[in-house]
Amino acid sequence: MPGPIVVDAGASRALNIVGEKLTVLASGDQTGSYEVFHQLGAEGSGPPPHHHPWDEAFYVIRGAVTFGMGDQELVALPGTFVHIPGGTTHWFRFGEDGTEMVSLTSHAGAAAMFAEFDREIAPDKPDIAKLVEIAGRHGATIGAPKG
Template structure:
């Protein structure tokens, strides 16, 4: 199937998914692009995933606020204008800084992130989340919790 032109405006964004406290809007899914995926993420202070890996590359561009990201044994603070690329298979995590963060995330052609985020939004409703359920969902879509 040939990919079609995709034009998304704030008025046509799909509903933001609740991914364990973060709001993630799928701007472009693998199904829509036949390749990469693009997400708009808003994380309140202190939110973010624990150490994990997945089968796809992931890049982040910080629009507003800050995020502490850990990868390859290094922890860095990314502020507005920062770009971070994390290759597939790299153990990484992040914590949203004071006043939260707004960022774009872009994943590579092997990404199952949109499916992963949608499943978490649909299946994990309690806080704190059921970790065994998160692990099961991650396994389904090529992501693994833990270092």
């Protein structure tokens, strides 16, 4: 059974994921199941439509972020909680003056994928083919399901 996890401010390096700064607060390896992230994004940044097997939840701390989930779209302001079930195609865009939020996944997978994005994809010139390839290795798919 995993022990307590304490992350001091500044103790972790933020990963650069195509214009978004993402800090892994707790990985699946540390918790034995779920993962927790702190996300900061400049206006207009955010992932393309994608889906993955894990549930994902977001809590907006500062700014506004537009979420797309299937056919639904909404603007989430500070204090808004958004839960996206695994397998749901979704995306988000950080709003004016940037956004800060905390996110959680229902099981491991995202932290390793984000670390690989940070290592292999230049933040200023994203290689979409490489993004798709890395996501696929971690059980995620960029784009809507075929069918």
